[in-house]
């Protein structure tokens with residue numbers, strides 16, 4: 001196996017060689033700072049799989065990172081990449097160039113740069129070196145194999161040499177690294193330039209998206225104290241369906257049947273959960289229950305929902321441009337959507353003043369709206385809504401706000417990501433009304449933890465009916481939807497309703 005084959009084992013997924021031999025470089029370039037400190041993952045798989053497929057409940061442990069080995073050509077690559085950047089840097093973000101033209105231009109320049117390095121390489125090796133450098137400068141560098149790996153759902157770069165991924169709900173470190181902060185920074189700049197944004201000291205935080213729709217957040221110094229940080233939520237080409245969620249154990253068929261009926265009966269539903277718990281995924285599943293003949297307007301910060309219905313208008317908010325102008329907020333879009341004759345308004349997440357408009361819409365004839373909120377319990381979700389409405393600056397008395405919340409929201413579905421990596425619905429809670437100053441909540445289903453964990457740390461419990469028949473059951477019946485009331489009493493029942501569900 002040649003040096004190059006070994007170097008590229010990680011890209012092609014070829015079986016890794018156990019050790020890296022001395023580099024076949026005749027005149028090694030003077031060690032750069034990057035080279036002496038840089039570790040690369042040349043001989044490591046894209047990610048470290050959980051041992052034997054089991055999922056122990058524990059925090060990520062960096063001691064499990066495979067020993068990284070030094071890429072003998074890291075210094076050359078970094079130097080050539082820097083030089084390429086110096087030569088064509090401004091054109092990298094030139095929107096008049098197609099990707100192909102940009103690649104051709106980069107290859108031409110790189111051929112000259114590499115020739116100037118006087119390395120003893122065969123033509124094939126030289127071409128691969130050029131491929132590698134152009135992937136680093138024009139592509140996503142060491143992130144490419146992680147992006148290509150469908151098992152990885154999230155990539156978290158804490159700094160150039162600390163990368164974590166999420167695989168099947170578990171977060172684990174990987175051996176892949178950038179050659180240094182400059183390479184990481186180039187990748188970030190390229191990602192944000194593609195969406196017409198800029199990242200630098202004066203605007204050090206940016207949300208962007210990859211071409212495939214994956215959601216990206218980047219923070220650079222001085223805000224990111226240890227070096228640039230990048231988080232990528234990979235876009236699922238085929239979104240999870242309700243059957244997938246049932247298969248994962250995230251929801252039982254009974255609860256799915258109740259939620260399906262609640263959506264069809266036009267109840268207002270809020271999905272509540274912490275960060276990354278699966279709120280958007282569940283919102284997408286709930287939206288899939290909306291009948292095809294209803295006009296749906298979706299409103300998001302970055303389009304993530306993938307509705308299968310045809311009668312859908314998708315709206316996306318817009319941040320201010322470099323001069324600070326042109327911002328269109330979620331609130332603007334919610335207000336505008338009311339003039340679009342929607343049967344349903346689906347808001348990706350309420351996190352600001354739009355919550356007031358959303359509550360008002362729900363209270364004034366736009367039933368059947370669905371949204372998500374960042375909160376750790378249904379009670380938290382109610383207080384967070386109150387806080388968000390206060391942020392709208394209308395100076396409403398708290399009691400009036402609570403009345404709005406109590407009247408608008410019918411159901412809060414709480415989800416959690418458990419330590420075994422599973423994401424599960426842990427309660428389906430009805431918003432009853434007001435008792436004195438307090439919004440009253442009543443669980444119709446709640447998670448029963450009594451079964452504990454299995455030997456591999458997996459949670460054994462499941463969500464069960466509390467036995468309290470919710471008032472919304474009546475609204476479901478009034479809407480002409482046949483839902484066996486025993487679903488709310490006995491969890492051993494089959495869910496006949498699910499037959500036609502996708």
Ligand SMILES: Nc1ncnc2c1ncn2[C@@H]1O[C@H](COP(=O)(O)OP(=O)(O)OP(=O)(O)O)[C@@H](O)[C@H]1O
Nearest residue numbers: 153245248250274275276277278279280281282423
């Ligand atoms: N029930 C589930 N089982 C397994 N994986 C899931 C489940 N729901 C979501 N995921 C995965 O978890 C990740 C986060 O999901 P999602 O984007 O829906 O979360 P979120 O709560 O909306 O996150 P954020 O707070 O960042 O908006 C995605 O990679 C998604 O594919």
Ligand SMILES: [Mg+2]
Nearest residue numbers: 279280281349
């Ligand atoms: Mg989300």
